[in-house]
Amino acid sequence: MKLSKAFIPTLKEVPADAVITSHKLMIRSGMIRPLTAGVYSFLPLGYRVIKKIIDIVREEMDSIGAQEFFLPALNPIELWEQTDRVKAFGDTMYHVKNRPYVLAPTHEEVIAHIAKNHIQSYKDMPQVWYQVQTKFRNEARPRSGVIRSRQFFMKDAYSLDSSWEGLDKSYNDQHEAYKKIFTRCGIKFFVVGASSGAMGGNKSQEFMVESNAGEDTCALCDKCGYAANVEVATSKKEKIGKRGESKSIEKIHTPNIKTIDELCSFLKITPDDCAKAVVYFYQVEDKWEPVLIFMSGNDELNESKLTSVLGCQVVPAKPEELFDIFGANAGSLGPINIKKKIKIIADKRLEGANNLYSGANEDDYHLSGIDFERDVKVDGYYDLRTVIEGEACPDCGTPLRIVKAIELGHIFKLGTKYSEGLQANFLDEKGEEKPIIMGSYGIGIERVCACYIEQNNDEYGIIWNKALAPYLVSLIAVNSNVKEVMQKSEEIYNLLVKKNIDTVYDDRVGVSPGFKFKDADLIGIPLQVLVSEKNLKNGKIEIKIRRTGERKLFDQDKIIESIENILKEID
């Protein structure tokens, strides 16, 4: 492609709304343009990269025997009502105004619908079905460029099995394929245990890229390799336990004391002496009921863990909703003398703890001497806390690191949630009807592109590897006013085209060498071939490797061979 004819609108300026590096560089290099908030047009250069990623994904899916579908974005809303996900997705799913359709944010329902009609027997399985196509999600706050956008490319695969062992195999196949895909793309990633969230199911893992631009937080052990999303991560943080003989409960006047820190400094105690009350609402059928949760001291309640424990959506109570339930306001709530009957759960660290301080359910008062076993009717103790930096790895005890990360892919053992919802059953070896056992496996295609750029750039622009590069060679006619330079460049371009070496040729006339070099570095093609007047006089042409900055002169007569050789050597 000749730059004089190509549409690659590079920008010198950093776009005002772009915060993270990949977003800035994708805009500046002319890969994408926003159409409206969270909605991007892929321009030719950007779409070339997307197609390369899709090709890699397809090859690895095909190689594990997955079969490619293309399922409709327009979905009848009834299908989603059968699995109760119209409610679960809420405003995140787009609804069509002039037809009872939704735009599919994922395709478990359609897959189960097709399986219901066509999978009759255990002999028809295993099946692994996948597709690569546009998904639609009405993100309230789209951000970070293509990383969180309102329509995006997704590879979504679904496995159908007749046994749990079959699901294990299908899941592992995807797990291995994902590792190959991200490795081939040249991305440094790690895998973490994750929460299944609204998808349901009993196991899930995420493929993550460490990045300050990430919206996920993960706990990593550099020693034993333990890695988990903080949504599910645990640590060896010890229980509070029994501390001496249980005292009796005493009421203490604590004027204007609201937080654990204030309470500790007022009473000269430590956070371990305190039980913090947190109130949420959870959904029981169509009603929202309050639940009172106790955490030790300043431990942070983890909403994902709470969701998993309660098995439904949860929302934090608002301050103004508390008085009606407790007869007291936030900061004075506790486990004793609650006005109304309410579900109470507590973090595992509080199990068996005594001599605790907590709110008195009366403004400006706290109680001391609380023994959870003796005084509180707790419905269950669960792991509800958020792990923090430096806590001991649950497997080996080494201090955990907490890092920000971007989720590239997520694999789920779904189980039978969707097949039960849509009656997608099969007959097993004994002729008994059973729900199909499903798995679901997603990759955000644009995220692969953005994460690659996050990991491969410098102050001048993007640094592509061969696997994802939109072109392999960036041929530059340095002095466009010199006839010999233009002739030689044109000649090399034609030879490269003939050899099927994807080349972008900067043949622009009246553009300064400096401007051409800047554009080439910004776009980041692996090899730059620089045809200049000065070197041509000595029969030489310069090649620059974008990643290392290394430059070397080659005989003009052997330039194609030299290009081919260097291309073989570099990543």
Added chain:
Amino acid sequence: MKLSKAFIPTLKEVPADAVITSHKLMIRSGMIRPLTAGVYSFLPLGYRVIKKIIDIVREEMDSIGAQEFFLPALNPIELWEQTDRVKAFGDTMYHVKNRPYVLAPTHEEVIAHIAKNHIQSYKDMPQVWYQVQTKFRNEARPRSGVIRSRQFFMKDAYSLDSSWEGLDKSYNDQHEAYKKIFTRCGIKFFVVGASSGAMGGNKSQEFMVESNAGEDTCALCDKCGYAANVEVATSKKEKIGKRGESKSIEKIHTPNIKTIDELCSFLKITPDDCAKAVVYFYQVEDKWEPVLIFMSGNDELNESKLTSVLGCQVVPAKPEELFDIFGANAGSLGPINIKKKIKIIADKRLEGANNLYSGANEDDYHLSGIDFERDVKVDGYYDLRTVIEGEACPDCGTPLRIVKAIELGHIFKLGTKYSEGLQANFLDEKGEEKPIIMGSYGIGIERVCACYIEQNNDEYGIIWNKALAPYLVSLIAVNSNVKEVMQKSEEIYNLLVKKNIDTVYDDRVGVSPGFKFKDADLIGIPLQVLVSEKNLKNGKIEIKIRRTGERKLFDQDKIIESIENILKEID
């Protein structure tokens, strides 16, 4: 792909709602399944064909220098308001309920929006931008399977030029590329002049496939090659003209006479003696105004031509709306004594005609002796009639054939409608600001597939050519209970896979030979390789060419070479 593992759900029965051949065969061969009315899932076999068509389209677009984009389906509604197409598309465009978006049924607006921001000078053009992606149209009556559906794949290309000559070149490039694409796909097609309709612009052509399943009607001259959609087709049908001296107007009692035929038989006159009145409403800004149209005798008014003449949407008046305007009902309307002031236009055949009969604008009365020139204030004479079978070709006079056809592609010289609407301007050589001159070029990808099947099938199923075939070879282990057959088949399969010859291998155990043959014929892979016990005993393997039914035995040791040779020979 082994059939024992593949998801290719073939059906013996013809699906109840499928009327046309391609629809029946795409369902029966397991290429597609409906999800809801007009919305289809592509199953693996069907999607393989779609990808092959897309690859051909991409190659031909790339070879004329078109650059591939991927533009969002989610479009802010404001963009469409700027070109007034929210109204023009009406209910055919999907609107999103929970965000002010529409789903793009085409992308002229987004293209003009990008051009506005990035094309500054005549030096930045020509540009040809294309994409292949899902389009959304809320068809009121989806039908004929994937031929008229509510979401579909479309290749849409757009040219941006600084001159009308440039547009001519871009348009011709697309024209030539389209011919190559359809020819490579193995489709018999013809090109017709067409109406630009709601797209606007001054020239358009359609690429058509003759088919009784078609919704378009075309006039063809087998002698000189004249071809036009009846929306714009003309013929050498002569004018009525002056017939003798103009008589004076007389009122005739015509009780219960409503139609031209009734009038002719009642008064013993011919249709050429009559002027038929037709009433439409047309849109002037936000109001709908009536227009009275006169046609000669039984000539049929062509709504597309009327739309082009008036340059806006039109709808036929309802019978109950007529009396208020004319003081008479349908069947008694005419050009004289109209109650209200109204726009009047007439077909060219009536220009200068005299001694005509028409309604008296009084129920049960007609007038004779009407001279259009003398008696009627006509706002203009236009070609408004629909050509019919056997009329003389406008170019050579040969009788025209009228055929039904399916539109595969449509190319438009748009001009400046969209660039003006979205202020996509450029500076010309003199530094003057001008609107970019646009063209728009579409191909319905599924239609290529369906039309191919319409033209290539027999009573047993589909007959694929190599270009579109989902697999090239259908390898059949005929006697699955015979060990040698299974071993030999497996061996051949592995060799074919190694040679990258796409093969579907019917390795199913417990499925009868007859059933396997029927499935193979239905799916229609070009070559069938039949490994049977009987022939293996003689060291032979049979190859059947699906299109011709030709069968021949080959040495089992040379079977791969034989397959390769036959594949070279056939289409």
